[in-house]
Amino acid sequence: MSVTAPRGFRAAGVAAGLKSGGARDVALVVNDGPDAAAAGVFTANRVKAAPVLWSQQVLRAGLVRAVVLNSGGANACTGAPGFQDTHATAEHAAATLSGIGIGIGDDDGTGTGRGGPAIGAGEVAICSTGLIGERLPMDRLLPGVTAAVAELAVDGGLAAAEAIMTTDTRSKTTVVAGTGWTVGGMAKGAGMLAPALATMLCVVTTDAIAGPAVLDEALREACRVSFDRVDSDGCLSTNDTVLLLASGASGIAPSQAELTAAVTEACRDLARQLIADAEGASKEVAIEVVGAADEDDAVEVGRSVARNNLVKTALFGNDPNWGRILAAVGTTGAAFEPDDIDVAVNGIWVCRGGAAAEDRAKVDLSGRQVTIRIDLHAGPAEATIWTNDLSHAYVHENSAYST
Amino acid sequence: MSVTAPRGFRAAGVAAGLKSGGARDVALVVNDGPDAAAAGVFTANRVKAAPVLWSQQVLRAGLVRAVVLNSGGANACTGAPGFQDTHATAEHAAATLSGIGIGIGDDDGTGTGRGGPAIGAGEVAICSTGLIGERLPMDRLLPGVTAAVAELAVDGGLAAAEAIMTTDTRSKTTVVAGTGWTVGGMAKGAGMLAPALATMLCVVTTDAIAGPAVLDEALREACRVSFDRVDSDGCLSTNDTVLLLASGASGIAPSQAELTAAVTEACRDLARQLIADAEGASKEVAIEVVGAADEDDAVEVGRSVARNNLVKTALFGNDPNWGRILAAVGTTGAAFEPDDIDVAVNGIWVCRGGAAAEDRAKVDLSGRQVTIRIDLHAGPAEATIWTNDLSHAYVHENSAYST
Structure with a gap:
């Protein structure tokens, strides 16, 4: 069930026309809480895409209420206008989500919020993947975000995982069960797979109670022995992002070791799926x-x-x-x-x-x-x-x- | 005219049956002097082939009278027996050359020595190229060396350049004219082309008067801006060797700068030829x-x-x-x-x-x-x-x- 396996998360994946052919290309993951703690690991490439620069800022506060992900364009090497596009996407997502309301109590399966606090653009992380060097078609992306908000569902994890695929031949998802809490995840990546992250986007969610520092330690250790040990073609991407979001909806606070182990298992599973589906690989x-x-x-x-x-x-x-x-x-x-x-x-x-x-x-x-x-x-x-x-x-x- | 363009050198290339198909596979380059100064640059790979380990020892004395090169086998990762094979090859070459005599006065075009000092195995450098991990067929290689000695000629440079080819589609040779002195060279290399030398063997000769220290400086600077700037496939070989031999037969001692410039030009020319003939390249x-x-x-x-x-x-x-x-x-x-x-x-x-x-x-x-x-x-x-x-x-x- 991907990122929506843990309680407190909704997701959606829609087709906004960024990809030719009508496949899903905009994903949205929302943390309905009660917590909104988060950690992130980003590409070590010094040429960082606009969404990476944006999301690094967002993660500094350790709080993420929503993640917008698009395939069909990396928004890398697009200069200041590209950064403004990312900013506008976050603003649009925040405003639209504030309109429907997200927050506590959205795990009732209805897919609609019962009202929550307004959210700001600074609480929305952005991930993009696709060709480097071209601007995103904002006239398609923003309506796509609107559509994704409308389709948010507690079973939307698989659609979201589909929407972030590029040359991937299949979507990558994982679920790891803790004791009364759960870790879920989705990832994409097929080329530019290299150390210090593959060319990949990955969102991992959990309903455990954990603060940003605990999440950060769990995520860094998990990446070190999973994505950082994947090296398909030695090429380091401009867009690599791994996010870990905690809703606390399970009401259980696992130990650091328990959480790290579960997140590591989820990341290893996703990393293996990336290698299994790497571009053109026969081994x-x-x-x-x-x-x-x-x-x-x-x-x-x-x-x-x-x-x-x-x-x-x-x-x-x-x-x-x-x-x-x-x-x-x-x-x-x-x-x-x-x-x-x-x-x-x-x-x-x-x-x-x-x-x-x-x-x-x-x-x-x-x-x-x-x-x-x-x-x-x-x-x-x-x-x-x-x-x-x-x-x-x-x-x-x-x-x-x-x- | 390859390595025999400068005065004081003879060379040969023969077919000894190391390669299937009957192509030349054993080359010999002899420095008839009067000098026998030499310098060498070797692979930075820590897994070094037996001939590299041998030739590094030989070059320590700055004196090389002959170089035996074979294609059809790298003699790398062959352990102590492989090193003994290289040693035996040098011994055999030294004994056979001592029998015909090499030394001063052999630039009369007859291809036969008029007698010179006996030479020792420690004055014979060895280079091998081909598949890693297999022993050389010594029952073919040693007769090949004997045959090469018999065919030594002042116009043998092209045959020698042919004999070191592996997947090369054409031989690589160069000649650079100094003022009254000359630099010549031959090289092979088509795969495993990477920094700190391509997978390549290269012998550069000159009839300039220059001691080992001057040659060493010229060769290191030349390699730094030529072979070390070639990177075809990022793979660093176990056998890379570049040798510079000086006969002094021109009677002219150029300045360090003049010699370095000419050797650099020769190495750059050969490096460009390597890239032009790299395995499978279309660009x-x-x-x-x-x-x-x-x-x-x-x-x-x-x-x-x-x-x-x-x-x-x-x-x-x-x-x-x-x-x-x-x-x-x-x-x-x-x-x-x-x-x-x-x-x-x-x-x-x-x-x-x-x-x-x-x-x-x-x-x-x-x-x-x-x-x-x-x-x-x-x-x-x-x-x-x-x-x-x-x-x-x-x-x-x-x-x-x-x-």
Whole structure:
């Protein structure tokens, strides 16, 4: 049930004509409370889209009552006019929501508010995804927001998840049950999947009681071991945003550890769905680095292998080319001795001690799931990075995206 | 005339059966002197092939009398046995060359030595290129070295350049004329082309008089602005080697600046040839970064764009997708303000001040040559990085390489 699985949330997804073809392209998620605590994690890219700049400001207060998300345009590299478009979208959403009223008591399934406080633009986060460098058609987006407000429903989570898809072939949602409270989430992302967030938008909701600081800690830890360990194509987006909203509607306040664990599970589930649906991928590849001196080393090694085009094309060709894997490991600064490294591909140890071991012909790469295990023999730490192969379909899809 | 353009050098290229198909695969370059000064630059990859480990030791003394190069196998990740193979190759070459005699006076065009001092294995550098992780067939390689010694000739440079090709579609050679002295060179490299050397082998020769320290300075500066600015696929090889050998046969000792300039010109010429023949490439892309605070920033920005698969696939699709270029710039730590950046593609300023400017439809990407100019407006420094697009042919070639 996506973001509306926890109590206290309504959502909608409508078709506003931003995408050609009539698919849903504007999503709205509303927190009916009683709380409106929130945390956010944003792209590390220094070229940040207007909605990222806006939402970073909104999140500073730790309070979000609504999130407007659109596909069909990233509103990145659009200068001051693009920022004004984002601001206008937030103003329009706030005014329209104030008109119908949102707030306590909206979990009765009717999809209409029984009145709540007026909300301000500064309580509305904005997310956009799509082509960089073009202005959004505001004459379509604002009516879309109006329509989304009208369609808000406690079962609207799936429609919202659909509305944020770009080249995604399916929507991504998750639900994790706590003890008397719930975490729900939706995400999109298919290209520009890289560390410090994939090219992705993600909204995670919970009806737990938790303040902004607790949410922030839970979200940062969850992202660190989920989205930040996904590296499909090494490209870091201008629009990446992950939001965590808490309504407190369950009346239960889990411990920090409980909340972090549930949010992490939700984010990991969504991250796996992103890799499973990455643009043009024919393989889902887990790079398990073990025996590292510390976790940073393990992540660095895994990421280096995940970003190596020669490894990725070899996997596309069902070729267990461990030599390319070692060459990728060798570009890192991690602690290891080249002559100590072992590498297994789908369970076959094709390399031991930095040289050929078991017959590579034994490796079965015919399936979609691939596991590369790299033992550095340098310590006790480990980490897993998720990536994809580099396929003809990736080249095709990304050479034709904007034209 | 490749490495034999300068006086004092002989070379050969023979077919030893390392490659299937009967193409030349063993090259030999001999410095007949009177000098035998040398310098080398090697891969920064920490997983170094046996011939790299060997040649680094040889170069420590600054003296090289011969270089054996083979295609058809990288002898990387082959452990101690692989290193012994390299050692045995050097021993065999030294013994065979001592038998025919090399040294002063061999520039008479007869291709036979008139006797010189016996040479040791420690004066023979070794370079290998090909698949990682497999032992070389020594029963073919050593007879190949014997045959190469027999075919040494003052016009053997082209055959040698042919013998080091792997997926190269044509051999790469260069000649640069000094005043009374000459620089010649050959190189191979088509995949794993990345900074801190492309996947490449390169031998540069000169008949100038220059000691190891002068050669070292000339070679490091030349590589810094040539091979180190080539980044075809972001993958750093285990075998990269660039050697500079000086015979002193011209009797002329140019200044450091003169020698550096000529070696730089030779390396730049070879680097351009590498990019022009990179695996599967349909575009040769110059990324000119100007207005940088310093040269390091310019190189970092250029390299980030060169390594961005979304930029590279867009270029393959003839799509002047400047948004992806800005997203790549944004991942760097270089000094810039996102709202100041200008980007031109083939002369059309599609982005000014971080937002859309001239109509992208004006950009003509139908040709093979592409120039991306990025003005950071942050200072006076600039650098150009050379790269390629990411094409179906790259995926095809690299998904099928070892199988």
